[in-house]
Amino acid sequence: MRSATKPRAFSLELTKGCNLRCGYCYYAARDDAYDPRTSMSVEVAERSIEVLIEEGPADEALLLHLFGGEPLLNFALLQHVVEYGKRRAAEASRQIDIELTTNGTRFTPAVIDFLNQHAIRVGVSFDGPPEVQDVARPARQGSSHAAAEPGIRRFLASRAGTELATKTHCSVVVTRRELDLAKIVDHLEGLGFERILLTPATDLTGKSHGLRVEDLPVILAAYDVLAERSEAARLEGRSTSVVWFDTLWTRLLSGKRQTEPPRDSRRLPDMRGWSH
Numbered sequence: 001m002r003s004a005t006k007p008r009a010f011s012l013e014l015t016k017g018c019n020l021r022c023g024y025c026y027y028a029a030r031d032d033a034y035d036p037r038t039s040m041s042v043e044v045a046e047r048s049i050e051v052l053i054e055e056g057p058a059d060e061a062l063l064l065h066l067f068g069g070e071p072l073l074n075f076a077l078l079q080h081v082v083e084y085g086k087r088r089a090a091e092a093s094r095q096i097d098i099e100l101t102t103n104g105t106r107f108t109p110a111v112i113d114f115l116n117q118h119a120i121r122v123g124v125s126f127d128g129p130p131e132v133q134d135v136a137r138p139a140r141q142g143s144s145h146a147a148a149e150p151g152i153r154r155f156l157a158s159r160a161g162t163e164l165a166t167k168t169h170c171s172v173v174v175t176r177r178e179l180d181l182a183k184i185v186d187h188l189e190g191l192g193f194e195r196i197l198l199t200p201a202t203d204l205t206g207k208s209h210g211l212r213v214e215d216l217p218v219i220l221a222a223y224d225v226l227a228e229r230s231e232a233a234r235l236e237g238r239s240t241s242v243v244w245f246d247t248l249w250t251r252l253l254s255g256k257r258q259t260e261p262p263r264d265s266r267r268l269p270d271m272r273g274w275s276h
Contacts, residue, residue, distance in 0.1 A: 009063035010052050014071040014078060015039040020103050020144055022125075022137045023209065024173060024201050027069070039074050049085045053092050061095040072106035082118050101125060101171070103137065105144065107151030112158050121167040124152060124193075128172060128184035135177060136209075149191065156192030169195035169243065174219070175209040181222040182229070189241055196241045 016027065016038040027034065049064065056062045064085050071078055082098055089096035099121040115122060127136045130145040137144050159165045170193040172184060181198060188196050200219065203210025211219060230245035240246060 006055055006057045007052055008056055008060055009065060010048055011065040011067050012040060012045060012048055012081065013067050013069065014045075014081070015069040015074045017073045018068060018070045018103070019073065019105060019147075020070070020137050020139055022173075024136070024175070034069070039077060042077065042080060045077065045081050046084055049081070049088055053088055053094055053096070056094070061097055062089070064096055064098045066098065066100045068101075070103055070106065071100060072102050072111060075106070075111060079114060082114075082120065086118065097121060099123065103144070104148040104152045104155075105139075107148075107155040109154075112151075112155050115155075116158055116164060119164060119167065122155075123169050123171050123197075124155075125171050125173075126152065126188070127174075128178065129187045132178045132184065136173065136175060152191055160192065165194055169193070169197055171197045172199065174198055174200045174211070176211055176215050177209050179215060179218045179222055181219075182225050185226065185242060194239075194241055195243050197243060 016035055018025075018027070018034050021034070052062055052064065064081075066078055066081065078100075085096055085098060098118065100115065101123045102125070104124040104126050114120075125137070126148060127133045130143060133145040133148075134143050139147055156168065159168055170188050172188070174181065174184075178184060184198075185196055201208075201210040203212060226242055227245065230240045230242065233240045
């Protein structure tokens with residue numbers, strides 16, 4: 001018996017294979033973790049898309065999230081899934097948005113061209129400067145920062161000044177290794193990121209590098225620095241890269257009770273003339 005809930009979004013794990021060994025990755029505890037042979041079959045991928053199109057709510061856009069492992073390790077499958085999903089959605093007169101989560105180490109010219117051609121939303125999992133990135137997200141060999149930086153710069157430059165820039169963000173896992181959030185943000189902005197998501201990792205056991213109770217004063221002070229930057233930018237009519245603040249300002253200045261995420265958190269209300 002099928003559930004009455006209609007799926008609006010599916011996340012497809014294209015492969016468990018990954019070229020990084022992030023210390024906080026939940027994959028490490030799974031069977032066949034990081035095994036590049038454990039790719040999703042074409043048949044399962046196509047059937048998933050068919051179910052989403054057939055059973056998704058008729059009055060809403062559908063979302064297909066491509067995930068891993070590192071999904072770009074199986075670029076051929078990713079290409080097939082995107083092209084199949086776009087074609088089937090068009091045939092069914094449905095709108096489907098496609099999103100990719102990647103560690104940024106596989107931005108070849110061919111990959112960049114394909115992602116831009118199909119207007120794929122892209123989230124890059126990247127934690128900051130080399131001394132942070134290389135420890136938090138180590139490569140099997142060499143520096144993960146060095147492996148990713150050139151491609152990330154090319155990718156972001158290819159989207160700068162276009163509508164695709166708003167479909168691109170950096171996802172940072174914040175650990176107690178580096179609590180200077182402004183330092184992380186400055187580095188990522190220097191690479192070209194215009195949208196940055198900061199997600200603190202917590203640890204109540206004390207066995208990992210997640211944030212602990214004793215870190216709260218430091219991390220809250222770091223958020224205060226970013227908040228002051230955001231306020232100054234808003235007063236000048238500028239956007240800020242840390243998107244949480246954009247969302248918060250939009251909610252505060254709307255005067256309305258927020259019961260669901262805003263459709264477009266990039267729209268900036270005019271704050272010129274405002275002060276504390």
